[in-house]
Structure formats: structure tokens, C-alpha cells
Amino acid sequence: MAQVKITLTKSVAGRPQDQRATVIALGLHKTNSQVIKEATPQINGMLHKVRHLVTVEEI
Template structure:
């Protein structure tokens, strides 16, 4: 599978609890923190839930 880089660009403060928990589950803590992970269906669903808070790039 392809790898993706997920970066937290907006704060989860004031968002719904499920969105805050999703950000933590993705491994993102502070603003501008990034993680590189496999693009599995579960991860893509999590990214879709918080798509307004993160940016996603494909990594080669």
C-alpha cells in the first residue's frame, strides 16, 4: 500500500469529542506534528473524519 504523511494544521480545541479522539488515535499531538503511515481503509476513514483539521500528502 501507499504511504501517506498526515499533518495537523488546525487545532482540535472546541471540536466534537470523536474528532479530538481521532486526532489522538492518528498519533497527532501538537499543531504541525506529522506522522507517516500506511494508507489502509481504517486510516483513510479516520482522515476523512478530521479532513478539515489535517493535510494529507502521498509519500514515495
């Protein structure tokens, strides 16, 4: 599977609790933090939910 680099570009302050939980489940904590994940259907669904808060790059 392809890997993706996920960067938290916007703060989760003032966002609904489910979006905050999704960002934490992806492994992101502070703005501009980055993680590398496999592009599975589960991760893609999580990214779709918080697409306005993150930047995604394929590796």
C-alpha cells in the same frame, strides 16, 4: 500499500470529542505535528472524519 504523511494543521480546541479522539488515534498531538502511516481503509476513514483539520500528502 502507499504511505501518507499526515500533518495536523488546525487545533482541536472546541471540536467534538470524537474528532479529538480520532486525531490522537492517528498519533497527532500538537498543531504542525506529523506522522507517516500506511494508507489502509481504516486510516482513510479516520482521515475523512478529520479532513478539515489535517493535510495529507502521499509519499
